Amino acid sequence: MKHEALRLYEYHVWANEKVFERLQEVPEEVSEQQVPSVFPTITQTLAHILKTDYVWLLAMKGESYEEVGPKVAVLLQELKGKNVHELRKLFAESAQQFRGFFGQISMEDTAPYRHPALGTVHARYADIVQHVANHGTYHRGNISAMLRQMGHAGASSDFIFYLFETSAVEQ
Template identity: 45%
Template sequence: MTNQTLKLYEYHVWANRRVFEHLHQLPEEVWSQQTTSVFPSVGALMSHIYAMDGMWLSVMQEAPFDEARALLMRLLEETKEVTLDELQERFERTAEDYRNFLASLDSNQAIAVAHPQYGSVQTPISELVQHVVNHGTYHRGNLTAMLRQCGHPGVPTDYMFYLYTV
């Protein structure tokens, strides 16, 4: 895999870690506090990011749609009531799974991704990594709005801030 793809993925890991570090500084009830937003709570939003990351890894490993969808639903169910610490551990394990998978690939490896509604597309795995990163970035923005609604600041996770740390 190209260094740029790996660097982009490491940004995603860094940003998620920053979020967890920030959430640990906030009152414990923020994790499950109900919000009027895209997700009903911070915990539900973080569960979604985690489950989608897991599902996309299975897609990159060429799991059929039905299998990837079943994994997504299982991961969402498993993390419905987890604590902040438990979900953080799951994020770390998933990051290690991604690293191991990405390290084993040719930089231009492409796969066919089939969807029952949208059809099939041949795409490099590096573009799927870009999608995972974009998805996480989008929802970390949702998180900032949710935290502000709960009376707490968000945490900066912009790519530029990551570049200052590497």
């Protein structure tokens, strides 16, 4: 049986894809329109989700806070100016990297995560995956709110929709 954290990660990937599908249905300039929100544009919000996923993948792979920082700086430079279509491809590549890593670990194993201001926490890989999914959910909600502010419907990416869609496939 698939570990619950793996299903949660697949939900995260599915929900991100629902956002990209929705963004294909609105005028392209909507993704770059400035809106008073957590991030100024939808593409900047997507870049933040991707960056945070990347940070946690590196951390789960055992890279230190000090090692992750310079790699994130490079990623942020690469993400500047990316449009929705380019970001969608990068999200797909990220998902493949996560899945490859998941094939090498047990979700129940723990690893230390050290932060200079917060200290060290020992967490299961499953806990970090839950954090990644929760973080993505929060910001997908920001994107839906931004779309609504601009007069467009948001993406239906709630977990229950994932369950309905994937259970229909499984039956």
